[in-house]
Amino acid sequence: MLQNDFAFQGLGPDTLIRALETLEVYPSSGLLALNSYENRVYQFSTDNHQRYVVKFYRPGRWSLEQVLEEHQFTQELADEEIPVVAPLRIHGKTLHEYEGYHFCLFPSIGGRAFEPDNLDQLERLGRQIGRLHAVARAGTFHSRETINYQQFVCESVAELQQSELIPDSIKTAFFAILEPLAKRLESTPLNDFSTQRLHGDCHIGNILQRDDQLTFVDFDDCRTGPAIQDLWMMLNGPREEQTVQLDALIEGYEEFCSFDKSELLLIEPLRGFRIIQYMAWLSKRWQDSAFQRAFPWFAEDRYWENQVLALKEQFAALDEAPLRLGF
Structure with missing residues (x-):
């Protein structure tokens, strides 16, 4: 190669x-x-x-x-x-x-990116993910990676520490929150939960909608991990809205696959994993001209200023009680 x-x-x-x-x-x-x-x-x-x-x-x-x-x-x-x-x-x-x-x-x-704008659509999506997971649980990966702290957080922090893209004026503030957040995420109890095969990058951009059909695409990041990894990226907005969204997803999901509700405490840690990994991914691939064309804002001061705020918000979110199902 x-x-x-x-x-x-x-x-x-x-x-x-x-x-x-x-x-x-x-x-x-x-x-x-x-x-x-x-x-x-x-x-x-x-x-x-x-x-x-x-x-x-x-x-x-x-x-x-x-x-x-x-x-x-x-x-x-x-x-x-x-x-x-x-x-x-x-x-x-x-x-x-x-x-x-x-x-x-x-x-x-053919199709367009899935844009859930009502709870019925989220419940339908939950059913589709439940069907996917019912099949996924029947087998195991032997070579694909597992969601883990070392790769998602430690290696990502190391990449950012040597990155020349972070403006000097922001570095002190950036690492003053990134490093404590990374340390906090180290205690994420991933090993306490059952794992299975996953899509791994299950967000709305990887679900195509055509009429009433939802189709999963791009399994490039499929890996082993807890089931919640394929669900939490569908949640957005204030906490109250996320709770309602979660109810709809899980109600559909459990028509085909059981869900361990204790996994809800992993949502914010996994969100932290993704925020850190995403920044490191862009940094690592920055010399690829396709990335520079697609993400020009990554090299701008404003992006890194906003990331300092996002990391602070994520650190605070870890102190909140986990989301709970309303049913």
Whole structure:
């Protein structure tokens, strides 16, 4: 693999087309880049009017075993009629290689990002996640990563400590709250809870809606962890609103899968994990021009000033009582 090619500099249009041609797939339309920054993802059509999406994995991010586990997981879900987009098997394989790049092909599924604007939609989403988890619990990952403090927090803090993107005028205030928050998160009792296979990055941008159908996409971050990880990112707004949203989600979820209510105490710690990891992710990938185009505000003073406030708010949230179900 091209371990140091973090900017995909060798993946030009000619390389893309030649890679597809090795699968006897011949694009007739231009390759439309989709909103994916970690990998490179393109939509196209063929001469026979079939629409596909091709995904080129970022070199060196996952092992081949981890990528294949992702594919196996989505296929298990598809076999149980869970609405997911699973990679196509071509020439007996789902994962292919061309000039050092590993890639796979998906059917192109139309739809828009899911935007829940009422409790009925959230309950419907809860049912879909419950169905997904019922299948996920029937197996285990052997190569995919597990949600853990070391990777999500410790390694992320280390990345931020050496980052040159944080303005000097803000560094003192930033680390004065980041480091205590990281220390506080160290006591998150993840090992006290059952774990299972997860989507891992289950937010509204990874759920497509078309008519009444909700389809899960992008299992690139699938991993092992507590069930609440695939639910808490759907919560937003004041605490009272989050409680109502949570009730709707869990009511639908438990039609297909039991839920351990004690996991609710993990919501704010996991939110803290994600806030810290997200900043470190952007810092680590900043030399990739796609990130600079997509996140220009990341290098601005105002962003880091706002992050100081966000970290303070998250630290305070850890002192609040966990959300509770209203039913």
